Amino acid sequence: MGNRAVITIDNTVGVFIHWNGGPESVTAFLDVCQARGYRDPAEDPPCALARLTGLLCEFFGHHSDSCVGVGTVKQLNPDYCDNGVYTIGRGWKITSWTRGEIEPFNDDEQKKYGQIIDRLVDNSECLT
Secondary structure, three states: OOOOEEEEOOOOEEEEOOOOOOOHHHHHHHHHHHHHOOOOOOHHHHHHHHHHHHHHHHHHHHHHHHHEEEEEOOOOHHHOOOOEEEEEHHEEEEEEEEOOOOOOHHHHHHHHHHHHHHHHHOHHHHHO
16 A cells, blocks of 8 residues: 555646655655756646656655656546645646645644655755
8 A cells, every 4th residue: 555646737647656645745846846946837747747757756766666657647547546636737836636625734744744855955966
């Protein structure tokens, strides 16, 4: 069992993650994309989705072959995902989520968010 989610820009093509699919993790991944200056999903969806996929593979490391997938949202089977589908847009922000509204993070979620940010910021010199 994972903590699965699909992240999409246009609800046709998406990225599947098997782990770290909660709102605190997805928000952290998107905030790192924004901080690194990756092309905005609203301006260049294919490039943005590619860079997000690369960031996720960087995060999951050698486990990325079983933790990250790319395909049509239908192929990725969002009904199978614990955390549903996140649609992202301008400024690397979540514009909709199939599970409803994202609530403010509790202490544990805020800690997880911070851990992801710290881990990816430490690796930021790997990607330019």
